[in-house]
């Protein structure tokens with residue numbers, strides 16, 4: 241699905257991402273972990289053509305993401321609040337996304353059904369602008385919007401951050417369900433090692449922009465990650 245070749249991003253003379261090669265197969269869920277400043281967000285921004293690489297390319301289904309818009313039809317993503325339109329209500333925002341994707345009001349309601357527990361009665365019909373929601377609820381809105389188009393590829397940056405414990409568990413279960421039912425390809429960055437290994441069958445560790453480990457998730461992965469991050 242994704243082919244990253246010789247990818248580099250340099251800021252102020254320092255390579256903050258430097259990846260000779262990284263392949264993400266169709267149907268694979270890859271967790272990206274690494275300490276603050278490891279380059280996770282910068283990598284995701286390059287995957288989504290939001291930041292131009294200093295060197296190298298990202299291909300999605302064989303197409304360079306910087307040279308085509310085709311990948312946008314099957315890619316859902318949420319990195320931060322910049323993805324929202326904060327002066328709209330939630331319903332207006334979902335309608336905007338629905339119109340972009342040719343979805344009816346009925347489709348939207350059906351596709352939001354799996355979010356019922358995660359929304360916890362605090363997201364829909366609130367009669368307020370997105371900017372007036374809490375950070376956690378804004379994140380739920382963004383993730384739901386990313387999934388409205390039923391994408392083949394989902395890219396989420398720290399989806400569990402800012403969520404309360406119940407919401408983290410609900411989101412984790414929702415992502416696991418999407419994996420099981422739709423074999424959705426996922427790239428998820430997270431500082432929550434427990435949750436990310438439950439959702440993803442493969443974990444890559446970034447350190448100072450470099451890929452230092454690439455492992456399949458097993459019953460020993462949490463221990464291995466904890467050992468790695470214990471300094």
Ligand SMILES: Nc1ncnc2c1ncn2[C@@H]1O[C@H](COP(=O)(O)OP(=O)(O)OP(=O)(O)O)[C@@H](O)[C@H]1O
Nearest residue numbers: 251252256274275276277278279280281282283431
């Ligand atoms: N626009 C920018 N200009 C200069 N430096 C930048 C810019 N964006 C990111 N960086 C730097 O690139 C490095 C990687 O940052 P990035 O946000 O990708 O890391 P991260 O792994 O997502 O970190 P965190 O876990 O803290 O979110 C950091 O040193 C950061 O300061």
